[in-house]
Amino acid sequence: MLIESMTRKASIDLLKRARVARLGYIQDGQPYIVPMSFEYDVDYLYGFSTEGHKTTWMRANPRVCVEVDDLATTEKWETVIVLGQYEELPNTDEHEASRTHAHALMQKRPAWWEPGYVKAIVDGKERPLEAMYFRIRIAQITGRRGIPS
Numbered sequence: 732m733l734i735e736s737m738t739r740k741a742s743i744d745l746l747k748r749a750r751v752a753r754l755g756y757i758q759d760g761q762p763y764i765v766p767m768s769f770e771y772d773v774d775y776l777y778g779f780s781t782e783g784h785k786t787t788w789m790r791a792n793p794r795v796c797v798e799v800d801d802l803a804t805t806e807k808w809e810t811v812i813v814l815g816q817y818e819e820l821p822n823t824d825e826h827e828a829s830r831t832h833a834h835a836l837m838q839k840r841p842a843w844w845e846p847g848y849v850k851a852i853v854d855g856k857e858r859p860l861e862a863m864y865f866r867i868r869i870a871q872i873t874g875r876r877g878i879p880s
């Protein structure tokens with residue numbers, strides 16, 4: 732197997748077609764990773780999130796990392812890593828245009844609001860149903876691919 736860098740365009744193509752991403756964030760030295768869905772559009776990844784652990788931590792430390800992959804076999808794969816800055820799009824006039832844009836991007840996916848906005852029972856208790864749009868301003872994209880020999 733050979734491993735090579737992906738071009739920026741090939742990396743963005745993977746970001747666009749990946750159905751699930753891993754969002755990494757950190758607070759007080761403790762790293763965390765959760766599966767999430769995103770839509771890529773010009774320098775940003777747009778998402779829709781429940782209020783919870785990850786939003787609290789990303790507010791405190793907005794430096795985040797996102798990984799997506801396409802793993803055909805252990806020798807044939809593509810992975811992309813994004814470093815960026817978490818930005819909330821709250822329900823205010825200032826963010827109205829960005830929220831509308833995020834909503835339009837997500838409409839491409841069926842049932843895009845799931846699982847960011849569904850009834851969730853955690854430790855026997857129903858979690859409050861609060862959700863919001865956010866985006867990640869992309870600072871760096873790198874891609875690697877494995878090529879079978």
Ligand SMILES: Cc1cc2nc3c(=O)[nH]c(=O)nc-3n(C[C@H](O)[C@H](O)[C@H](O)COP(=O)(O)OP(=O)(O)OC[C@H]3O[C@@H](n4cnc5c(N)ncnc54)[C@H](O)[C@@H]3O)c2cc1C
Binds near residue numbers: 846
């Ligand atoms: C394919 C896929 C796509 C998803 N897309 C989205 C999305 O677009 N938006 C969205 O908000 N959520 C999405 N989720 C759910 C997401 O992974 C989180 O489980 C959820 O958002 C709750 O996160 P939280 O930080 O609010 O956790 P809380 O409810 O605050 O949970 C607290 C604790 O629960 C544990 N926990 C939370 N989530 C998980 C998990 N997934 N697995 C194991 N332990 C966990 C952690 O230890 C965390 O500290 C997706 C999940 C999958 C599998």
